[in-house]
Amino acid sequence: MSSVSTTQITGTSLELLRRLRGPNNEGALALILVGLVIVTSIANPAFFTVPTMFSVLRNSIVPLIFALGVLVVIISGGIDVSFPAIASFAAYSTVRAAQEFFDPGLIGAFAFALGLGALLGLVNGIVIARFRLPTLIVTLGSQGVFIGVLLTYVGSEYVAQLPGSLASLSKTNLLEVSSGGRGAFLPVMVIPAILLSVLVTWLLRRTMFGRGVYAIGGDVEAARRAGFPVVRIQLLIYVLVGMMAATAGVIFTIMGRSASPRDLVGIELDIIAAVVLGGASIFGGRGSVLGTLLGVLIVQVIGSSLILAGVPSAWQRAAVGFLLLVGVGVQAVAARRSARHRRVVRTEEVVA
Amino acid sequence: MTTEQGERTTSPTSPASPASPMAAIDDGYRSFLQRAHVDRTTGRMLVLTVLTFTVFAALNPQVFLNPLNLQNIAVASPEIGVLAIAMMLAMLTGGIDLSLVAIANLSAITISTTYTAIASGNPSLAESLTPVLVLEGVLVGLVAGAVNGVLVSRAGITPILATLGTMQVFNGIAVAWTGGSTLYGLPKSLANMGMATVAGVPVLFVIFLLVAGAMGLFVARTPAGLRTQLQGANPVAAKFSGIDSASVLMRTYMVAGTLGGLAGVLFVTRNPIASADYGASYVLLIIVIAVLGGTNPSGGFATVAGVVLATLTLQILASGFTAMRLSAYEYAIAQGVILILVMITDQMRLRRRRRRRQAGPDKVAPQTTDKTLTSGR
Numbered sequence: 001m002s003s004v005s006t007t008q009i010t011g012t013s014l015e016l017l018r019r020l021r022g023p024n025n026e027g028a029l030a031l032i033l034v035g036l037v038i039v040t041s042i043a044n045p046a047f048f049t050v051p052t053m054f055s056v057l058r059n060s061i062v063p064l065i066f067a068l069g070v071l072v073v074i075i076s077g078g079i080d081v082s083f084p085a086i087a088s089f090a091a092y093s094t095v096r097a098a099q100e101f102f103d104p105g106l107i108g109a110f111a112f113a114l115g116l117g118a119l120l121g122l123v124n125g126i127v128i129a130r131f132r133l134p135t136l137i138v139t140l141g142s143q144g145v146f147i148g149v150l151l152t153y154v155g156s157e158y159v160a161q162l163p164g165s166l167a168s169l170s171k172t173n174l175l176e177v178s179s180g181g182r183g184a185f186l187p188v189m190v191i192p193a194i195l196l197s198v199l200v201t202w203l204l205r206r207t208m209f210g211r212g213v214y215a216i217g218g219d220v221e222a223a224r225r226a227g228f229p230v231v232r233i234q235l236l237i238y239v240l241v242g243m244m245a246a247t248a249g250v251i252f253t254i255m256g257r258s259a260s261p262r263d264l265v266g267i268e269l270d271i272i273a274a275v276v277l278g279g280a281s282i283f284g285g286r287g288s289v290l291g292t293l294l295g296v297l298i299v300q301v302i303g304s305s306l307i308l309a310g311v312p313s314a315w316q317r318a319a320v321g322f323l324l325l326v327g328v329g330v331q332a333v334a335a336r337r338s339a340r341h342r343r344v345v346r347t348e349e350v351v352a
Numbered sequence: 353m354t355t356e357q358g359e360r361t362t363s364p365t366s367p368a369s370p371a372s373p374m375a376a377i378d379d380g381y382r383s384f385l386q387r388a389h390v391d392r393t394t395g396r397m398l399v400l401t402v403l404t405f406t407v408f409a410a411l412n413p414q415v416f417l418n419p420l421n422l423q424n425i426a427v428a429s430p431e432i433g434v435l436a437i438a439m440m441l442a443m444l445t446g447g448i449d450l451s452l453v454a455i456a457n458l459s460a461i462t463i464s465t466t467y468t469a470i471a472s473g474n475p476s477l478a479e480s481l482t483p484v485l486v487l488e489g490v491l492v493g494l495v496a497g498a499v500n501g502v503l504v505s506r507a508g509i510t511p512i513l514a515t516l517g518t519m520q521v522f523n524g525i526a527v528a529w530t531g532g533s534t535l536y537g538l539p540k541s542l543a544n545m546g547m548a549t550v551a552g553v554p555v556l557f558v559i560f561l562l563v564a565g566a567m568g569l570f571v572a573r574t575p576a577g578l579r580t581q582l583q584g585a586n587p588v589a590a591k592f593s594g595i596d597s598a599s600v601l602m603r604t605y606m607v608a609g610t611l612g613g614l615a616g617v618l619f620v621t622r623n624p625i626a627s628a629d630y631g632a633s634y635v636l637l638i639i640v641i642a643v644l645g646g647t648n649p650s651g652g653f654a655t656v657a658g659v660v661l662a663t664l665t666l667q668i669l670a671s672g673f674t675a676m677r678l679s680a681y682e683y684a685i686a687q688g689v690i691l692i693l694v695m696i697t698d699q700m701r702l703r704r705r706r707r708r709r710q711a712g713p714d715k716v717a718p719q720t721t722d723k724t725l726t727s728g729r
Contacts, residue, residue: 079512127692131699134649136448136512137639141691144636148685269520272513282510314532318524325503325517332508 025279029294036298040305047308050177051184056300058186061193062252064296066271067278068200069244071292074275075204076237077217077284078135082124082143083271084264086242087249089150090116094250095259096155098163106165113246120146121242122235129234150261159259166250170257189251196247201289209236217284273324274299281331299323393646397661400644404665408672415675423554425667427546430560431456431618433663435634436641437567438611440659443642444571445584445604446651447504447511452612453634454522455496459489459616460626461526461535468537482539489620490613496522497609498602505601519635526628534627538620546621556622561660563614568656570607580604584651633684640691641666649695 041048066083073080090113097112098104104112120142127138150156162170175186204210212233215223224230253259278295280287299320306316408416415421435452442449463485471478496518503514548555571577582590583600591597620626645662647654666687673683 127696131696133692133695133699137643137649137695138692140636140639141688143688144684144691145688148681148683148688151681152679152685269516272516276513282513312528314528315524317527318521321517321520321524324513324520325509328509328513328517329503329507332510336508 026288026291026294029278029291029298033294033298033301036301036305040301040308044305044308047305049184052304052308054175054177054184054186056297056304057190058255059304060296060300061187061189062248062255063267063271063274063300064193064293065196065244065248065251066267067275067292067296068196068289069241069248070271070275071278071280071287071289072200072204072213072237073135073241074272074280074282075217075284075287076213076234077220078128078234078237079272079282080124080139080238080241081136081268081272082120082139082146083241083245084267085143085146085150086117086120086245087252088261088264089120089146089154089249090114090242090246091249091253092150092159092259092261093154095159095162095166095253098166099159103163103165106169109163109166110247110250113250114243117242117244117246117249118239119242121239121245124242125235125238128238129231147261147265154261156261162253162257162259166254167257169254187255189255192247192251196244197289197293204289209233213237214285217281217286219285269324270299270320273320273327276324276331277327282328394655394657394661397645397658397665401661401665401668404668404672408668408675411672412675416672421671421675423549425664425671426557427554427622428670429663429667430556431615431622431631432634432637432641432667433560433660434563434611434615434618436638436645436659436663437564437656438608438615439638439642440645440647440654440656441567441571441580441604441608441611442511442515443584443647443649444580444651444654445601446587447601447604448515448639448649449500449511449605449608449612450515450635451496451500451519451522452608452615452638453631454519454526455493455609455612456616456619457626457628457630458496458522458526459492459613460619460630461530461628462492463489463617463620464535464537464626465529467539468535471537479539479541482541485539486542486617489617490610493613493616494606494610497606497612500609501602501605504605505598523628530626530628532628534625536625538624538626542617542621543624546623556618559618563611564656564660567611571654571656576600576603581652581654584648584653586652633680636684636687636691637666640687643691644694648698 037048046052066087069083070080093116094109094113098109103109124139124142127133127142128135161167169188172188173185174188174190177184204213212223212228212230215226215228216230216233220230249264252264256263274295275287275292276282276295277298278287278291278293280291302319302323303316306319307313311319435456438452439449466488467478467481467485470481500511500515500518503509503518504511507514509517545555550558569577571580579590579595579600580603582593582595583597587597590600619630641662642654642659643649644665645655645659647659669686670683673679673686
């Protein structure tokens with residue numbers, strides 16, 4: 001009798017722990033983030049100040065928007081490395097078009113960039129969904145094509161002067177705090193990042209499209225048999241990633257106050273690392289916006305604490321790579337253990 | 353056996369597919385292939401190589417057929433070819449190795465730094481230690497490959513992510529080590545070897561052919577190679593046939609890493625500099641070559657001969673582009689387009705074959721033969 005109640009108690013406490021941990025280890029990630037902030041702040045008090053915090057947030061805006069798009073792809077069981085190319089393509093072409101012809105205004109510029117992003121995403125989507133090809137290799141190839149076309153036919157020069165409508169936003173801040181002589185500011189671009197996070201959360205959790213993304217990531221064949229329009233959903237996914245990338249590209253250009261077609265090249269690993277660290281499974285079917293947000297913040301906090309600690313920026317690339325390996329390694333080992341555990345349970349059931 | 357032959361004779365002109373250039377080439381040279389007993393992908397590759405060569409030779413014969421240009425192709429191919437063979441090995445097991453170029457650069461940097469360190473004290477000693485330096489570079493590759501192997505086979509991390517991570521780590525180490533600058537200190541004997549020729553053929557190219565031959569024998573003729581193929585073709589079946597997947601994967605990534613280290617030696621032999629960001633465009637290029645050479649990216653099928661021919665084709669293309677005064681970016685576009693087109697063509701053919709198999713060979717075979725006859729050949 002007593003043994004039953006103890007198992008019940010441990011059962012409920014386990015349940016509580018599980019709920020705190022979240023479906024994709026969000027709780028654990030939040031703990032890691034808080035721990036990181038505390039450790040860095042103790043090691044270097046300069047870290048725990050409003051300017052540093054704002055700078056972390058500021059640096060997270062563009063990666064977060066990229067990561068939201070990549071999250072959707074990864075949940076669907078794919079991987080996309082062409083998004084920096086799409087972002088450069090859309091943003092740089094928009095700036096050049098505004099220079100050559102006329103300034104279309106802020107909304108016009110975003111619409112133009114989004115259209116380009118959607119188009120390039122559609123190219124990826126058609127090749128991947130129609131022919132069921134490996135996503136990494138397709139996007140690796142299309143990335144070469146996009147960058148090649150951009151540099152050959154659109155242009156390759158650095159543009160220092162943005163069109164007026166975009167430039168006006170560069171210095172608009174949402175929040176300005178001056179503390180200890182140093183001004184801390186949060187640019188207005190935080191708002192689209194938050195809105196897009198909410199939008200993707202809604203898409204993933206409340207729409208048929210979102211269900212479809214998870215279903216395809218879990219098992220394509222099962223999703224097909226359950227009646228999901230797999231090809232259409234996959235097309236939509238890559239169009240969505242293209243549009244997210246275009247948005248991130250334009251925002252990156254606005255915040256950087258200049259446009260260059262090569263700035264974003266090589267950013268893909270940081271983003272994929274953040275998404276995977278955020279609990280999204282590379283095999284598909286798992287992942288959440290909250291986890292991705294935490295993953296992006298962790299990568300940024302580690303980056304800025306390395307800078308504060310005086311680590312040369314060359315090592316940061318290695319650090320992110322290492323972080324990715326640790327994150328994925330933990331996932332892989334945990335998956336293997338749970339698979340073994342399940343097998344043991346099953347054989348016990350058979351024996352019983 | 354009969355179905356196999358039926359497929360082979362009918363598939364290229366099957367009405368189900370739009371007439372793609374690859375299929376057309378397959379069609380035209382099929383009889384030649386059957387006589388030559390070359391397997392299909394390698395044959396297609398051979399035709400493509402000759403075709404590319406002919407096109408550029410016809411377009412700009414003065415520049416392209418210049419012996420110097422041909423020798424340049426032969427000197428530039430080995431480093432890319434060795435990396436592509438390494439990529440092919442990883443793909444053969446259904447994986448991928450994105451860290452190969454980073455490994456090669458790390459190997460090149462190690463050789464250069466060691467040489468400079470020894471040469472500052474005793475230049476002639478450093479020069480005489482060249483074989484040791486070469487061995488050191490290859491060893492760096494082996495160790496780096498072992499790191500990949502452990503991550504993939506023991507920790508069970510997906511190869512894409514494992515090698516994406518190690519690529520960044522190796523590259524980060526290289527950047528931090530060199531401080532982002534280019535290193536120039538390298539033994540003269542290596543540079544001399546890079547320029548030497550045997551009967552008009554550059555030594556580097558001979559080395560490439562030797563490596564390719566050895567890897568070809570390994571994949572096609574040894575039990576270990578067969579196990580590697582089976583692992584890629586069907587991991588579950590391989591496991592139940594008593595193949596130790598972990599050690600197969602471990603060995604594959606170690607061999608791939610070693611080849612990466614060797615490619616680093618070839619880097620410094622051809623071009624006596626070492627830097628962390630040499631060959632940044634090679635990652636895409638070697639995947640293009642491996643896939644074009646008939647490697648199935650999901651594993652189980654690959655031929656070294658196909659990869660060697662694909663390397664030559666892409667090099668001919670590159671030098672042809674240069675001869676035509678096209679930019680490196682246009683070459684990147686061509687690479688991407690080739691990669692995607694080849695994969696689409698392969699996929700279409702696979703699907704057609706599968707569909708026919710499902711429909712039953714007896715019913716469909718005569719029908720397709722019929723259509724082949726009426727398709728106007």
